[in-house]
Amino acid sequence: MNGEIQPMMMVVVALIVFGIGLFGLLIRKNLLIMLMCIELMLNSVNLCFVAFSKMHQSVLGDLTVLFVMTVAAAESAVGLGLVIAMFRTLKSVDTDQIQILRD
């Protein structure tokens, strides 16, 4: 008990990190920052997986984390590529400037 990190503590930390990521995703206007926020959210979920894996003495959670990290890497590669493409065509990465969905 003492000195060891409690799984619930890790879940709370994960929740806080997820909240930061979500908050950032909703209010920041820069696409790059938004991508980073998404990474934050993904990693908070990873943290949860690890915590629960520890809690239930199961290796499945750890395994899933590896998968999520792989997918996250691919996702950020694609996302960054998209951001660069958008910057090239629209000359901006600010979501206030990019509101072409409405038109």
Place this chain on the structure above:
Amino acid sequence: MNLSYLILLPLFGFLINGVLYLRSTRNSKKVSAELSGGIATVAMLLSFAAALYNFFLLRQLPAEGQLFDQMLFPWFKLAGMSVDFTLRLDPLSSVFCLVITGVGSLIHLYSIGYMHHDAAPAKYFAYLNLFCFMMLNLVLGATMPHVFFGWEGVGLASYLLIGYWYHDPEKVGAGMKAFVMNRIGDIGFLVAMFIAYKFVGSLDFIQIANTPLNPEMTTTLGLLVFFACTGKSAQIPLFTWLPDAMAGPTPVSALIHAATMVTSGIYLLARMHTTIEASATTLSVIAAVGACTAFISAVIACAQTDIKKILAYSTVSQLGFMFVACGVGFTIAGVFHVMTHAFFKALMFLGAGSVIHALHEEQDVFKMGGLRKKLPITFWTFVAGWAAILGLPPFSGFFSKDEILIQSLQSPHGSMPLFLVMMAAAFLTAFYMTRLLVLVFLSPSRMGQGVEKSVHESPLVMTLPLMVLGVASVVGGWFGLPIHEAHVEEAAGSSGRFIMLASVALALVAAFIAYKKYGKTTKVEQVNDIAREGFKIDAFYLSFFGNGTKNVARWMGNLIEQQVIQRMIRWTVAIVDLSGNLLKVAQVGSSQAYLMMMFLAIFAVLAWFLFGVGQYAKF
């Protein structure tokens, strides 16, 4: 015994001629009347042979069991009841089959000559064979739906043939009128079928006859069936289509509108006679309507100038006679008159066709005259028909018509007023028929010079059917119905013999009056009275039902369309508009705003399920 040939032969004739016609429209080469007419006539003759063969086979069965059912295929299933496509031959349908195929073949043969110059004889003969197929279905059907199939089919064929010369809008209109008026009568048939289905549980005629119903239901069923018959058989109130139906080619008038289709009402009453005769109300309604029709249309016939219209009203009147026979509970006399009438009326129609053909489509009897010398065969056969309809002995009409007259007085359902009306109708019949005969054949010629020179007797293909029918008009009544022997003798007591004498004397008096009045006609007479216009019944129908319907439609257009439907549409538009305006606020176009909404929604759903917010809002 195999009945399928009977109906399949005309069907094949129809299909072959139909294909020939369709091919001829593609390569625009006319199929000759000889070829298509030959196919159609051979089909009908073979069908007649089949009818004869089956008739004799039926005769060999014992008297009680003269019934033969042939199931062709299962037709359809309703809740708790399956209906098969079954042909049923019994003495009644056998007689009708003989008349249809026999008179039908003669008229097909005649048509070859009559339609010789027509543009598309293959189409005409296809329709004619289709009609015969449907008519045979009508009389051979063992169930009400089967008869209804034939009933509608002959209506269709009649419509197609009345409007056969479809370039003339008047003829097309006449076809439509016949079709619509028949549809009105069909309501009666349909509702009668519903009643039979509901209360009898079967649509087979034998089942219907053997299932006793309560008296009200029996009366209703009988009256509905009779209403259907007033449409098809041109009785009051639905008789006005028949005179207009004369717009069709004359052989069509002879076959459909004199000999066969219009008698299908009598057939139906005879087929359902147990139901009809179980109710005194039904019987008296039928007798009253029949007598009124017989009398009124005889009056109208006296004032017509168109040769075919005279014959048409005469047909309506004779159908009235047949209905009176059914209405006094003596269906068999009606069927007997159907047979003799088929002979002599078909004969007169074909004779009229021969006259019209010779005079180049002239139909006004006041523009004819003196044709006795020019058209000798037509004249003498016409005289046979004339004598038959007058009821002169020994012509066929004498036996059947006098039987009806006698029964209208002597039957338990007959009465003196009924008898007197019928005698008056018979008197008028003799009058207008003699008038027709005298004006066309005996009086001095009133034809134009050009027409008179080119008048010639019709070719053999047209006169042969006339001669055969002429012989049939003479001998047709001698043997009574082939299914029913020695009827006249048994009915005729001393008063019966007196009635016979009286009716013959009356007919001769009427004929003499007509001869005196019209024998010396030299100029075109203009008749302009109310009887000539059919007592304005048509005009009344037009103004009352025609314009009435139009007015109701206009009213509906103004009220329902403007006030209800338009308003509903406007409301729908307003609702869509409003919801669009409300919801477009959410469509800001910023992906982050959408994200926000998405997360808020997710949180709401999570809150509902995880934290039990929903438990405070139980539905």
